[in-house]
Amino acid sequence: MQDNKSYSEVLSTPGHLISLASRMFAKMSEARLKPLGCGVGHLPVLVALENGQARTQRDLAVFARMEQPSMAQMLTRMERDGMIRRTPDPADGRSSQVTLTPTARSRLPKACEALFKGNRDALKGFTVEEEGQFVDMLKRLIANLDQAALVDNAGR
Numbered sequence: 001m002q003d004n005k006s007y008s009e010v011l012s013t014p015g016h017l018i019s020l021a022s023r024m025f026a027k028m029s030e031a032r033l034k035p036l037g038c039g040v041g042h043l044p045v046l047v048a049l050e051n052g053q054a055r056t057q058r059d060l061a062v063f064a065r066m067e068q069p070s071m072a073q074m075l076t077r078m079e080r081d082g083m084i085r086r087t088p089d090p091a092d093g094r095s096s097q098v099t100l101t102p103t104a105r106s107r108l109p110k111a112c113e114a115l116f117k118g119n120r121d122a123l124k125g126f127t128v129e130e131e132g133q134f135v136d137m138l139k140r141l142i143a144n145l146d147q148a149a150l151v152d153n154a155g156r
Contacts, residue, residue, distance in 0.1 A: 014141075018141075021122075025118065025122065026040050028118050028121075028122075029114070029115055029118055032114040032115070032117070032118060033111055033114055033115075036107045036110050036111050036114070037081055037083070037103075037107060038083075038107060038111045041064075041066075041074055042074070042078060042083065042111075043111065043112075043115065044060075044063060044064035045060055045064060045071075045074065045075070045078065045084070045098075046083070046100065046104055046108050046111070047108075048060055048063045048064070049084070049098060049099060049100045049104075050100060050105070050108060054098075055097050055098060055099075056089065056095050056096065056097060056098065057071055057072060057075055057095070057096065057098065058095070060075070060098065075098060078104075082101055082103045082104075083100070083101060083103060083104040083107075084098050084099065084100060084101060084104065085098070085099050085100075085101055086098050087099070
């Protein structure tokens with residue numbers, strides 16, 4: 001049996017700390033985005049559509065790393081709230097093309113600024129170099145997790 005110190009060490013692991021930071025970021029971001037009629041989950045969709053990186057529900061789900069049913073629900077809410085418009089895809093009758101509405105385009109800069117401010121608040125005291133290193137490490141971590149997920153899924 002392990003001693004209590006060993007159990008408490010789990011609270012200092014990268015996984016736990018990243019999870020805690022993620023929940024705190026999400027809570028802060030949701031509060032800042034709510035007055036704009038947006039949520040944290042909307043941002044990957046809005047950015048992908050604005051930058052032309054995705055046009056269909058399937059492409060948006062891949063881009064945002066979400067399951068298709070969750071993306072479908074989010075797009076339904078976003079359409080209801082006047083943020084996106086869906087039109088039949090001329091190349092594939094079973095699919096829809098998703099586009100931003102003028103409302104979403106007008107809110108996107110404010111939403112991004114709210115998130116940038118949140119990041120500045122969270123990284124207060126970090127040097128520019130430390131911020132860059134931190135982002136690079138997180139990108140590497142995400143790539144490792146993507147690879148681990150592929151291995152796990154291949155074993156099923």
